[in-house]
Amino acid sequence: MAETRGRWCVPCLASLEILQELCRVEKLTCPALGIDKRNLEEYEVEYLCGYKKVKSKEYYLVKWKGWPESTNTWEPRKNLRCVGLVKQYHNDRSKFLEKVKAAKRLKLNNCKDYKSAVEEYIIRKSKQRLALKRWEEELNRKKNHRGKILVENEVDFEPPPVDFHYINQYKPSCGINLNSDPLVGCECLNCLEEKCCPEEAGATFAYNARRQLKIAPGKPIFECNSCCSCGSQCPNRVVQNGTLYDLCIFRTSDGRGWGIKTLQNIKKNCFVMEYVGEVITSEEAERRGKYYDSKGITYLFDLDYVEDEYTVDAARFGNISHFVNHSFGYSLPKDCTILNTFYKSWGRTDL
Template structure:
């Protein structure tokens, strides 16, 4: 469940934003690569489970919490695996498990997102979704977005910089998550029904226990993220040829600038 709250001003949610739960690929981009095989496990994890077949360890522990370090990929069981829906290696694909609220911030950062219930350390919180476009198209859109004061472009740079996610018009609750130099969320690359290294899914996991009512944030410049270019604290962009942007996160360790 996702609520919208504004006790600050009369601003309403953006009218030109369309809520989606998964990537919306641009013409010619295939975010499902036609995988036709899966693991034979009936009780994951097993010796030949999906992560091990890809050359990595299982990302989750027995309590279904993340146990790998940032920078390592997550390989979940896919739709062709023999394991059932309760498999401990099916986490991100089940969607956001928490009640979240989109709210109007009172310090000039626009909209933000807070959790309505406690989130334990190393828990999956949400995916970053939007339109999947080429980096060339992202550069073109970024120039246009600069004139509007915000942009939401996120490079899929796990293996290359060929594709970008644009959450400006199409996205989910992650569209509203603000930057912080002291974030409580971390970016991870996830592969499920698409093993194309150029097209990972982007998942946000908690870095510590997050209390009910606390704002959710991530560092736009952490590994897996890319430079902010607009004058707003809400946007991401793949281009690195912009003027420095003042950071408004308010954290004690704030760097002062986002790029």
């Protein structure tokens, strides 16, 4: 648990179980602890962490939602209506067996610790799955675009990033003033035909009728703004309408950390996401860049189109673009598409 005040996070010294017990004693609900009005007095299965057979009858060790592990109980299969969790338990068990066989570290017939090893693996995966689910819900509460954000990790036990804060717009660092208020706007009836704002800025209209980028990489994009008479459906409002696709943050299987994928096809030159982060000076970017280089990471992106004055740093503050992995180079299942093109409001970058 952590309490946020601006950019400061203070870890809670009490364990999750202690907080759950305190909430129940005081009759308090807390979504972050899994305690709501429905399960404050009742029992709801959170996950299954044990399995046994007694006289041909199946029993599962149940972790109750919002209750500490000390209250876990063995329940007969006939009393459980959580078909999905039962299936998930056996899937995790099968995956553990596959890992053991692949590693050839345990002799399954003679290993005394086999049962405890299976249970430990299943409990760790269940807790991780819950943590990722809470993080997924947090991301979807904070994002302001239409597309959903999914999170999955079927590779290891890596939890959600600790020091990352989701934002929707640029966050200026101390001493930087980002004045984005427009001075003028258009009064066009059809912005696609009249080429309004881009022509006023001496640039080319960036989109075609399908809202796909048609200008060359590196060219600036001028969209209609809040002073314009056109609405959100204007063909010259693409980036500002945000991400339209459902995107998934997933753990890569070859050690490249977190990446992003989409389970739907995205046509070439369509807008996917904007690179959002903390806006810092070039001097500060130089300082941070040396540290990032020593760690083998980089989240810096030059912001200005003409003058190299500011840089975007998405290391600690950013949107879903923080997880775009620039080193993808492996094959994926047919139903999985890696994001291969996105562009920003001041230009375009091919991954």
